[in-house]
Amino acid sequence: MISVAQFGPEASGYPASTMKSAAILRCSDQPALGRSERTSSAFVETIVGRRGSLRPVLNQVEAVAPTNTTVMITGETGTGKEVIAHAIHELSPRRNRNLVKVNCAAMPAGLLESELFGHERGAFTGAINSHVGRFALADRGTLFLDEIGDMPLELQPKLLRVLQEREFEAVGSTRTTRVDVRVVVATNRDLKQMVRDREFREDLYYRLSAFPIHLPPLRERKSDIPELVEHFVQQYATSMNKTIEHIPEETLRELVRHPWPGNIRELQNCIARGVILSNDGIFESILPERSEPEPPQVSNPTLQDKVRHEILVACQRSNWKLGGPRGAAARLGLKRTTLFYKMKRLGIAPPADHWQD
Numbered sequence: 001m002i003s004v005a006q007f008g009p010e011a012s013g014y015p016a017s018t019m020k021s022a023a024i025l026r027c028s029d030q031p032a033l034g035r036s037e038r039t040s041s042a043f044v045e046t047i048v049g050r051r052g053s054l055r056p057v058l059n060q061v062e063a064v065a066p067t068n069t070t071v072m073i074t075g076e077t078g079t080g081k082e083v084i085a086h087a088i089h090e091l092s093p094r095r096n097r098n099l100v101k102v103n104c105a106a107m108p109a110g111l112l113e114s115e116l117f118g119h120e121r122g123a124f125t126g127a128i129n130s131h132v133g134r135f136a137l138a139d140r141g142t143l144f145l146d147e148i149g150d151m152p153l154e155l156q157p158k159l160l161r162v163l164q165e166r167e168f169e170a171v172g173s174t175r176t177t178r179v180d181v182r183v184v185v186a187t188n189r190d191l192k193q194m195v196r197d198r199e200f201r202e203d204l205y206y207r208l209s210a211f212p213i214h215l216p217p218l219r220e221r222k223s224d225i226p227e228l229v230e231h232f233v234q235q236y237a238t239s240m241n242k243t244i245e246h247i248p249e250e251t252l253r254e255l256v257r258h259p260w261p262g263n264i265r266e267l268q269n270c271i272a273r274g275v276i277l278s279n280d281g282i283f284e285s286i287l288p289e290r291s292e293p294e295p296p297q298v299s300n301p302t303l304q305d306k307v308r309h310e311i312l313v314a315c316q317r318s319n320w321k322l323g324g325p326r327g328a329a330a331r332l333g334l335k336r337t338t339l340f341y342k343m344k345r346l347g348i349a350p351p352a353d354h355w356q357d
Contacts, residue, residue, distance in 0.1 A: 048231050053221045057084070057213060064211045065091035070163065072148075072208050073186040075215030078265030081186035082146060084213065088184055089142040097141030100134045105150035113155050117162075119171035133170060135162060139179045148208065149189035149200065156201045163207050183208075218260040218267060225256045228264065232271035233283055245281040250324075257319050258287050287319070308346045311339070320350045 064071055065088045073081045082101070089099040107115060118133030134143060145151075151159065162168045167178045185208050194200035218225070229252065237244040260266050266288065274285035301309070314328040321327045322339055329339040343349070 048224070048227050053216060053224060057215060058087075060211075060213050061087050062091060064088065064213075066093065068182050070182075070208055070210045071184045072191075072210075072212045073184065073215065074191075074212060075186075075188060076217045076263055077188050078263030079215040079217060080264055081188075081215060082144070084215065085142075085144045085146075085184045085186060089144075089182075092142065092182065094141050094182055098138055099142045099144065100138040101144045101146065102134050103146045105147035109152035109155060112152070113158070114171050116155075117158065117168050117170050118173075120173045131170075135168060135179050135181055136177060138181045140181075142182045142184060145183065145185045147187060148185040149187040149191055149194060153199070153201070156204050160201065160204045160207060163204075218263040222256050225267070226252060228267060229255055229271060232268055233275060236272050236275040237278075240275060242275060242278065243281050244275065244278055244283050247283045251283060251285050254287055254319065254321070255285060257321065304346070307342070308348065311343060311346065311348055315348070315350070 061084060071085075071088055073084050075081055085101075086099065089095060102112075102115060104112060114131060114133065116133050116135055118136055119131050121128065121130045158168065162179070162181075163183060166180065167176050169176055191200050191205050191209075195202045195205050229247065233244050233247065236242075255267070255270075262269075270285060270288060274283055277286070278284045310332065311328070314331040315322070318326060318328045318331060322329055323336045324330065327336070329336045332339065334342070
């Protein structure tokens with residue numbers, strides 16, 4: 001059994017509304033400071049994994065935050081891109097102004113233009129009132145454009161203009177509005193390939209990627225998983241009025257070994273389900289099924305091919321856990337030492353990202 005206290009200080013229950021699906025922030029045990037009193041070093045202390053693989057990313061955040069440079073955050077879904085955007089805003093001189101967020105994939109092209117730049121009354125059917133756009137609301141603050149790869153091509157020139165000239169016209173208006181907005185964008189898509197496919201403007205891409213920050217997937221951050229598990233266990237235990245005192249060692253090992261294709265969002269949901277099922281102060285977890293495809297069948301297989309295929313399937317279904325009641329050896333009806341011997345003889349080895357016991 002492993003006490004959760006071994007993996008870091010307890011979380012103080014960060015409000016659910018601010019803990020997004022890709023959240024990696026942890027509340028400090030110290031009383032909350034006012035925004036104007038918060039320092040860069042104090043904010044960085046709230047990041048889970050800051051001493052591990054996220055350290056180079058946080059170094060980039062601390063370097064670019066005090067500037068007005070446009071930042072592009074890339075990474076798979078669920079890696080924490082919105083949290084990094086929030087960190088950039090909080091560490092910048094604009095932290096006392098608005099951080100305005102827009103998901104470019106969440107609305108059609110016509111509505112997105114109005115949402116970003118606003119519209120005048122009567123500008124289109126249904127525009128019974130004037131509407132202030134997000135660029136105006138973010139004046140002297142930060143605008144975070146999530147899923148920027150989903151912005152329609154016809155709207156991209158208008159975004160390019162406001163980035164270059166710091167001015168725009170609302171839909172249906174002839175009046176030019178000037179703004180001072182720091183723009184941070186995020187995407188899980190390959191914008192370079194989209195540029196080659198003429199699905200994204202090349203000039204806009206280079207304007208947005210002035211300072212790129214890439215977030216690694218959780219499978220490349222295995223050393224951070226114990227700390228993230230402890231954080232989410234305490235967060236959900238607090239919100240559910242439960243007491244979780246221990247995380248079994250085998251449970252933690254299974255969580256570390258899992259590839260987490262949904263990244264931190266998937267881990268967070270898994271921990272929430274585990275806390276619901278946990279009793280007697282012991283954390284229990286049910287891992288999501290892996291979507292890893294089974295090894296392809298060989299045409300006219302030999303006996304050795306069949307044995308190799310069966311071993312690979314058993315290893316994948318047991319998440320490359322070889323021993324124990326749910327391990328590959330038990331699935332195959334073999335002793336663990338026998339399975340080791342067969343794997344060595346057939347040249348079967350765990351994948352490179354497999355976390356060793």
